[in-house]
Amino acid sequence: MGEMMYRKLAMLLVVCTGLGGCQLQGHDGSEHAKEARAQQEHKISKLQNELFNLKSKLSTLEAREKFDSGWLSSLSNQVESHISATFDPATSSGYQYLNAGPVSLMLSIKDIKAYGAGTKIYVRIGNPSTAVLYGLDGVVSYGPSYSKEKTMGYLKWLKAQNSVHQSIPDTFYAGRWKTVSIILSNVKPDSLGRLNFTLHANKIAFSGR
Numbered sequence: 001m002g003e004m005m006y007r008k009l010a011m012l013l014v015v016c017t018g019l020g021g022c023q024l025q026g027h028d029g030s031e032h033a034k035e036a037r038a039q040q041e042h043k044i045s046k047l048q049n050e051l052f053n054l055k056s057k058l059s060t061l062e063a064r065e066k067f068d069s070g071w072l073s074s075l076s077n078q079v080e081s082h083i084s085a086t087f088d089p090a091t092s093s094g095y096q097y098l099n100a101g102p103v104s105l106m107l108s109i110k111d112i113k114a115y116g117a118g119t120k121i122y123v124r125i126g127n128p129s130t131a132v133l134y135g136l137d138g139v140v141s142y143g144p145s146y147s148k149e150k151t152m153g154y155l156k157w158l159k160a161q162n163s164v165h166q167s168i169p170d171t172f173y174a175g176r177w178k179t180v181s182i183i184l185s186n187v188k189p190d191s192l193g194r195l196n197f198t199l200h201a202n203k204i205a206f207s208g209r
Helices: 002-021 029-081 152-159
Strands: 086-089 096-099 104-115 118-127 131-143 162-172 176-184 193-201 203-206
Touching: 002 104, 096 193, 104 176, 104 193, 118 131, 118 162, 131 176, 162 176
Parallel strands: none
Antiparallel strands: 086 193, 096 104, 104 118, 118 176, 131 162, 131 193, 131 203
């Protein structure tokens, strides 16, 4: 839509320029020359109005596209903030909360290293609850960062994401951190622009009296 608008806009500019630069043949005072000049001025005025309208529509489309892009990104982040934890490997710091069923987890990226043809990610997982968690299952999705690849459009960016099922058999004790490693076999560290974790606890035990 925007590309077609640009083409039409460019054609109108060429036509307006051409009409504005044309020299009428004949005597300036002749009725024929005056009538031709009046028709030409009318055409130029009409094209200029159409050009103005096209510029206004184009500005509206660009503003709407920018809003839609930001809205989709914001919506994606809002949804992910409730059910998953998302990191930018280049600037990852601190920790994020993740809902893992009846309990919440705390995740942070400790380190990312090349591992053969892939990547090994060291993730610190904290259990702030009073329960003991026996094993975690979930999905790790990864791909380019939307902020860096937003020129490709949201849907193309979404298709460029990859995901892998992850099973973590470790025990996570109440009020403690534990570092686990996750291997992504088909991507190099410098190609990671986004990491997203969705996890849930396999078994939960509460300490009783």
